C-alpha cells in the first residue's frame with residue numbers, strides 16, 4: 038500500500054485513481070493552483086473531468102490531507118505538506134511560493150501574546166518579497 042493510500046484510508050476516504058493522482062501531482066508540484074492541478078491530473082488520467090478534480094480537492098482539503106493556502110490577491114494553492122503550520126514566502130512579482138519553517142522546531146506563532154480567550158489552532162503567516170529569479174531580472178518598464 039502506498040503512503041497516499043494509507044493516508045486516504047486513515048481519513049475514511051475511498052482510494053480512487055483521481056484522488057491518488059491529485060495527491061501525487063501536489064507532492065511533485067507543491068503550491069500549484071486549481072487549473073494546474075487539473076492539467077497535471079489530466080496528463081495522467083485524461084478522462085477525469087474538471088468537476089471531478091474540484092471535488093477531489095474539496096474532499097482532500099476538508100479531511101486535512103491537503104492544505105489550501107490563498108495569499109491575498111492570489112489564486113488558492115494546494116499542497117500535501119500539512120499539520121506543521123509552516124509558513125509561506127510569496128514573490129510580489131511572479132507569484133512564486135516557497136515554504137518557510139517555523140524557526141525553532143515548534144510553532145511559537147501559535148502562542149499569541151493576547152489570545153482574547155480564543156483557542157488558537159493555526160497561525161497564517163505570509164512573507165511577501167521578491168524571489169531570486171525576479172531580483173536578478175532588470176526592471177521592465
Ligand SMILES: [Zn+2]
Pocket residue numbers: 128129130131132133167168169170171172
Ligand atoms: Zn518572482
Ligand SMILES: [Zn+2]
Pocket residue numbers: 067068116118123124125135136
Ligand atoms: Zn507550503
